[in-house]
Amino acid sequence: MSDLENITNQIRLATDYQVNKRILREKTQTDLQVPHNGGLFKVSIELISFLNSWDQDELFLEDLYQNPIKINRKELLNKCREHYQMVMNTWHVRHEEIRRARKV
Amino acid sequence: MFVMKKSAVQEKSRGVLLFAFNTNAVDYVKIAERSAQLAKATLDLPITLVTDSLTTNTIFDRVIQVDNTLQNYKPGQSNYLWRNGDRYRAYELSPYDETILIDSDYLILDDSILTLFEQEFDYRIMTHNQTPDDIWNETMGIFGLQYQWATVILFKKTEKSKMLFDLAGRIQRNYRYYVALYHIRGSNFRNDYAFTIANNILNGYNQEMSDGIPWTMLTFARGINSLTIKDTIITVKEFDRAYLIPRQNIHVMDKNYLLTDDFENFVRDVCA
Numbered sequence: 001m002s003d004l005e006n007i008t009n010q011i012r013l014a015t016d017y018q019v020n021k022r023i024l025r026e027k028t029q030t031d032l033q034v035p036h037n038g039g040l041f042k043v044s045i046e047l048i049s050f051l052n053s054w055d056q057d058e059l060f061l062e063d064l065y066q067n068p069i070k071i072n073r074k075e076l077l078n079k080c081r082e083h084y085q086m087v088m089n090t091w092h093v094r095h096e097e098i099r100r101a102r103k104v
Numbered sequence: 105m106f107v108m109k110k111s112a113v114q115e116k117s118r119g120v121l122l123f124a125f126n127t128n129a130v131d132y133v134k135i136a137e138r139s140a141q142l143a144k145a146t147l148d149l150p151i152t153l154v155t156d157s158l159t160t161n162t163i164f165d166r167v168i169q170v171d172n173t174l175q176n177y178k179p180g181q182s183n184y185l186w187r188n189g190d191r192y193r194a195y196e197l198s199p200y201d202e203t204i205l206i207d208s209d210y211l212i213l214d215d216s217i218l219t220l221f222e223q224e225f226d227y228r229i230m231t232h233n234q235t236p237d238d239i240w241n242e243t244m245g246i247f248g249l250q251y252q253w254a255t256v257i258l259f260k261k262t263e264k265s266k267m268l269f270d271l272a273g274r275i276q277r278n279y280r281y282y283v284a285l286y287h288i289r290g291s292n293f294r295n296d297y298a299f300t301i302a303n304n305i306l307n308g309y310n311q312e313m314s315d316g317i318p319w320t321m322l323t324f325a326r327g328i329n330s331l332t333i334k335d336t337i338i339t340v341k342e343f344d345r346a347y348l349i350p351r352q353n354i355h356v357m358d359k360n361y362l363l364t365d366d367f368e369n370f371v372r373d374v375c376a
Binding site: 015016019020023024026027028029030031033034035038039040064065066090093094097098101 | 216219220222223224234236237314318319320322335336337345346347348349350352
């Protein structure tokens with residue numbers, strides 16, 4: 001195989017970091033969803049902050065399907081914190097893996 | 105004497121349902137067998153196959169034989185037989201209270217689907233789709249609705265779910281009428297369109313797709329050269345480029361690849 005063919009083959013197998021990064025982020029957004037009390041919530045820093053600052057323990061929150069779900073604030077807050085940390089850690093690990101690989 | 109009473113609350117059954125009808129070009133049953141292996145390894149649920157072929161593969165907990173007489177062709181490929189009819193019978197045929205109905209080219213590699221069963225719902229249809237490079241926002245026609253994907257439908261045995269599947273059957277039987285009514289491009293029957301229309305009607309002709317699965321399906325629409333998995337990263341090689349993606353469910357449209365030894369090796373690695 002000539003040098004030119006080698007180079008061509010290598011280029012063909014190059015992977016686009018930006019595309020991989022976007023797919024990984026999309027997957028992470030999915031992983032951030034947690035079911036709770038019959039509803040589905042996406043854990044975000046806003047949701048965690050809100051739950052942390054609200055002064056009552058029982059309230060209704062709108063879920064991803066636009067339904068009002070009765071929640072126990074402390075219970076959901078704990079779940080969100082744990083879930084957020086786990087998903088972010090996984091995101092970081094996977095991101096490091098795809099960042100290292102420019103070619104496959 | 106101690107008499108054991110039946111519990112008032114019975115555990116609901118849950119399982120995966122696949123349809124596979126072989127054509128002159130594609131052995132869909134073989135693809136379904138491989139897809140079922142992935143689903144079973146990932147979800148640990150029973151699997152039922154609906155087919156008109158014979159299979160002795162023990163990966164299926166149940167095989168339901170049906171007649172499928174719909175002769176259809178893939179859009180734009182008049183020599184490519186596509187026996188995609190009768191999906192509406194999934195409600196009647198499913199032996200489960202809660203069913204994960206998937207196309208055989210949908211590869212279950214994570215258990216994200218199971219989180220949806222923790223909510224109250226009648227059915228959930230895959231609504232958002234993307235390829236690695238683009239969002240797939242097609243409509244059924246120039247003036248048509250954006251369509252949903254029958255590739256993945258979760259349903260519980262409820263009255264509303266039954267209506268969805270009954271309506272989808274009615275749409276299949278009167279497809280030409282619905283093609284005109286919904287300004288559908290082409291006349292080849294598509295389950296995606298039938299279920300989109302049925303869902304649209306059931307929701308009072310509301311275009312808001314409130315019964316959708318709340319994430320995006322990742323579809324590989326081009327030819328695949330190889331799939332490999334290492335830890336939680338999957339490498340997908342197409343013929344001119346490659347992707348590194350986190351382990352997740354994927355929709356692979358290249359049926360020829362799904363029949364290759366390379367894909368068989370991938371399935372073996374995942375299930376190991």
